[in-house]
Amino acid sequence: MKLEARARAVDPENVELESRLVDALRGGDERAFASVVDRYTPTMLRLARVYGVTAGAAEDVVQETWLRVLKSLDRFESRSSFRTWLFAIFANCARNRAGSDRRSVSVSTLDDAADSGIDESCFFAPQHPRWAGMWTTLVDSWETVPDERLLAGEARANLRTAVEALPARYAAVCVWRDIEGWSGDEVCGLLDLSPENQRVLLHRARTRLRAALEEYVSQVA
Amino acid sequence: MSPLQLSSCRDVVDLVTEYLEGGLPPDERLAFERHVAICPPCRGYLSQMRRVQQVAGSLSDDDVPERLRASLLEAFHDWKTTQR
Numbered sequence: 001m002k003l004e005a006r007a008r009a010v011d012p013e014n015v016e017l018e019s020r021l022v023d024a025l026r027g028g029d030e031r032a033f034a035s036v037v038d039r040y041t042p043t044m045l046r047l048a049r050v051y052g053v054t055a056g057a058a059e060d061v062v063q064e065t066w067l068r069v070l071k072s073l074d075r076f077e078s079r080s081s082f083r084t085w086l087f088a089i090f091a092n093c094a095r096n097r098a099g100s101d102r103r104s105v106s107v108s109t110l111d112d113a114a115d116s117g118i119d120e121s122c123f124f125a126p127q128h129p130r131w132a133g134m135w136t137t138l139v140d141s142w143e144t145v146p147d148e149r150l151l152a153g154e155a156r157a158n159l160r161t162a163v164e165a166l167p168a169r170y171a172a173v174c175v176w177r178d179i180e181g182w183s184g185d186e187v188c189g190l191l192d193l194s195p196e197n198q199r200v201l202l203h204r205a206r207t208r209l210r211a212a213l214e215e216y217v218s219q220v221a
Numbered sequence: 222m223s224p225l226q227l228s229s230c231r232d233v234v235d236l237v238t239e240y241l242e243g244g245l246p247p248d249e250r251l252a253f254e255r256h257v258a259i260c261p262p263c264r265g266y267l268s269q270m271r272r273v274q275q276v277a278g279s280l281s282d283d284d285v286p287e288r289l290r291a292s293l294l295e296a297f298h299d300w301k302t303t304q305r
Contacts, residue, residue: 028301030294037293042283059289066293070300116235123231133229139265142272150272151279159276160283178277184242195244203238210273 018082026073037066040083043180044090046163050172051091052098061097065090087190117207145217155216162212166205173198174205230256233263237270 024032041062048058068089076085124131142150149155163171163179172191176182182190188198233256239245240253257263285293 028304030297030301033297034290034294037290038285041285041289041293042281045286059286062289063292063296067296067300070297118234123229133231135230135262137262139262139269141265141268143268145272147275150276155276156279159273160280163277163280174277178274179280181278181281199238199242199244202242206238206270206273207234209277210269213273213276214269 019078022073022076022078022082025070036082036086040086041066043175044087046175046179047090047172048094050168050175051094052168053094057097061090061093064093064097068093084186084190091190117204117211119211140217142217149220150213150217154220155213158216159209159213162209165212166208170201170205170208173201174209177202178206230260230263230266233257233260234266237267240267241270241274 021032021036025036044062044065045058048061049055053061065086069086072089076082080088122135122137124134124136126132128134163174166174173187173193176187176190177184184195184198184202187193188195191198193201233253236245236249236253240250245253257267
């Protein structure tokens with residue numbers, strides 16, 4: 001397997017592949033390093049603001065993270081996955097930077113007063129004698145929208161902008177769950193969230209992303 | 222809300238992530254699926270939420286800014302040199 005593919009395949013359950021990847025990094029394999037940089041750096045840049053890091057400082061935090069990773073590679077043990085270890089280092093770097101800027105954001109607290117992201121005008125009022133809580137509008141399933149269109153540059157750019165516009169705590173869960181594909185348990189552990197709060201944050205994030213994508217689809221349809 | 226009957230589309234919208242995460246108890250899951258089976262707008266909404274996950278997943282392929290990437294690879298080269 002090529003190293004690039006190997007890095008993408010890294011999975012907490014795939015200890016052997018991960019161990020080979022770490023060995024390649026320790027051995028100075030530049031292609032292996034490029035592959036993990038390509039794989040994880042966009043996520044770090046997306047998540048820096050979750051820790052309160054300004055956009056201008058995000059690349060510095062990423063640089064510092066990778067330098068620390070290289071310096072600590074000999075101490076990495078396979079008890080945790082490479083990506084969990086990597087993002088723990090990233091979180092420390094980001095928190096240190098944000099702490100010095102006094103901008104840190106708490107991800108673990110849930111703002112219950114936050115609005116759900118749902119446009120309530122899409123539903124009949126709870127007091128409606130016959131249609132309480134039913135849709136007032138048609139909802140297109142997007143089945144007629146081809147995958148190629150939704151996965152094309154413009155739709156992805158639209159969604160990328162919507163992710164950037166999410167409140168930081170929603171973005172944290174959304175990026176790890178839906179963009180990076182981490183499990184709910186992993187995200188709860190990383191962000192010190194209860195499973196219930198993790199699901200609420202994910203729900204609010206997805207609700208907003210759906211609304212953004214719906215707006216895009218309605219414009220191009 | 223009665224456990225075997227989702228009373229409204231608004232309930233479906235509130236529970237959609239719980240459903241997709243497999244977090245609904247069996248009776249509520251059944252009620253959810255029964256509602257969606259007979260409600261085209263809710264079926265559309267569920268389909269949209271799945272497509273959102275699909276498009277979000279595609280963002281993991283984003284590129285690293287070229288200047289940053291070059292700088293990181295240079296740092297790796299320097300680190301490798303000091304290891305020898």
